Amino acid sequence: MKIIFLGIKEECIGFSLCGIDTLEVSDFKKDFKEIIKDKDVGLIIIADRYYEIFKENFSHFSKKKAVPSIVFVPSFEKTYLNENIKRYLSNVLGIRL
Numbered sequence: 001m002k003i004i005f006l007g008i009k010e011e012c013i014g015f016s017l018c019g020i021d022t023l024e025v026s027d028f029k030k031d032f033k034e035i036i037k038d039k040d041v042g043l044i045i046i047a048d049r050y051y052e053i054f055k056e057n058f059s060h061f062s063k064k065k066a067v068p069s070i071v072f073v074p075s076f077e078k079t080y081l082n083e084n085i086k087r088y089l090s091n092v093l094g095i096r097l
Helices: 009-017 028-037 048-064 085-093
Strands: 002-007 021-024 041-047 069-073
Touching (some): 002 009, 028 041
Parallel strands (some): 041 069
């Protein structure tokens, strides 16, 4: 299984140095659709600047499939994710905390 990170150039460099495949996002919707077609991808790490776009367009995807798992990390310059962390983890894990 592959791990892939989606973010801006500066963020991609850091993940590349760790040996993780990266994709510099130009159009998040298009890029995400391409990645989920790859059956070898087991984990998608996404900079949280794309969380709102993901939530509006793809939240149903992560609730239907366990693989690939999707994790959001703080973006390079600041954290965009304003959702309550307990509620966020509950949605990601699929359990009530």
